[in-house]
Amino acid sequence: MFAGIILLSIIFAGMYIFQSASQEKKDKIAEIILSSITPGELMQGKIIGYFVLGLVQAAVLLFFAIPITLWKTDIPVFEYLFVPETLLLVFIAILGYLLFASLFVGIGATMADVSSAGNFQGIVMMLPFLPFALIGPVISDPSGLVAQIGTYVPFTTPGILLLRLTMLEEWPWIEIAIALVILIVSIWLFMKLAGKYSK
Template sequence: MNNLKLIIQREFIARVRNRTFVVMTFLSPLIFVGMIALITWLATLNNEEVRQIAFFDETGMFTSDFKNSDNVTYINYSDLSLNDAKDSVVIKKLYGLLYIPKKGTNKELASSVQFYADDAPNISILNGIEDIIASKLTNQNFEEKGLDLNVIENSRARVNILIENFSGEKTSKMTNYVKMFFGGAAGYFLMMFIIIYGNMVMRSVIEEKANRIIEIIISSVKPLQLMMGKILGTSFAGILQFLIWVLLGSVLLFIATSVFGIEAQTPTGIDPSIALQEDHQEEIQLLLQDILKLPLGTLVMAFFVYFVGGYFLYSSIYAAIGAAVDSETDSQQFMLPIILPLMLGIYVGFFSVVENPHGTVSTVFSMIPLTSPIVMLMRIPFGVNWWEVLISILLLFGSIIFMVWLAGKIYRVGILMYGKKPSYKELYKWLKY
């Protein structure tokens, strides 16, 4: 037991004192916050860009319909010839030229409109132009058939489905997206932590094996103790790094939003004053209520439990691989069994859990130890029975015991093997020693 404690201390101190570890611990939050600030700033610049679009309207019907907005300015070139309009757009480097030809029927006109531009135009701008033309032609078709536009507009039915459970509690339409965000973020971060800190364990084993230090250590320490010490020591260093990241990231994000005036942008580009109108207020309130109703405490506790479980499960595999090879290059052939279940968990989470969090696929993969740390975290925001979580955790930690025993047998033989690239067949033989 004393040997295990000494190994844990040694691994922890070695990781913490490592120059790369120190630099990335304090540099990563700066990079993360800087990326958020840069993306926000670039999005602001993109929103502030005003695009000048010329239009050549042979019909004369749409001259008053193209109205300037914050992002688009329309210029009427209908008094020029089409070729002169094209030349003028190129010389003045305008965004593009909209050509509306004169046709016999509105149906022919609708399929004949053209947009000239050197670069592919923004899809939202094209959709806006199409809506303007379509609305005009539709109204004209109604008038030709003798229909009253005011009567038609007043007759339009606007349906807003309210969601309510059988207990009488109302919920937002966006509640599934909120649950998907929280669960997806937790699952994705867990996957990244497992890969990052698992690789630390593997590199540590490879480094000691390459320097032949392992031969001296193994003379006084059991291989299983050495492997567990590396896993635990690296995990404590990883937890310390993660806590520093959270603390520094929160402080830097607060400073960035305060000093540089970075404000959250609505994803649809809707002005906040419009979004807070009476017809949106109830939806926003319901959305906030749904966020507060999320089992955030359970999610945080589950994240910690599954982080520990997932880390130990995969780190034992990383340690076994590190002991089996002589360099990181040789380890690439064994990476697929590690990466594949993690990626499968992410894909199952986003494509199955979101659509049917309590379905067969979601439930099964939340029980399989190699994918449960990710899939179960993504299911928890949708509400999972406590016994399902308990079974998942028991299976996970039961698999850890088996995997540590299995990895220990490979580790015991592999750390003293040099000069030979092991195959899966060779690893199977080591299990019998």
């Protein structure tokens, strides 16, 4: 749940990048900024800025959610939270954000104006929620074929991997390593493309 909150918070923050990139292109702000920095630096700055915003939102949410959970339930939140596995789950959530943020900013930068971006926005914003279409098969068989395929597809990797790891008693470390490599390479490619198309 902790990693899921972080993933959703920073993805929602990342959605603002889409509109921001297209708005800047319309107002010619990007052209002015690009006279001082490279397109790659501009895109990375946007991604990191919205990442910090997403972390702040997640921190505020957890600041209120954890005390309420402790008060209303008997769940030992801190006992579950402060375990080494949490670090990997949070790392996966952060990689998920970087993937979608670089994708959003790259697509937003290619839009000619805000109105065309608005028409296209609904389709783009569905990408982070693709894992929800696979929830049933993954929950019924976390080690099954659907779960494994979802683990290796970059758009579904963060959500499916988080879901699988919370359900499996023994983690498939080879599958985790392959999925993380695919995710990191995808992030690198999308960031490169985002910098290229922001020119």
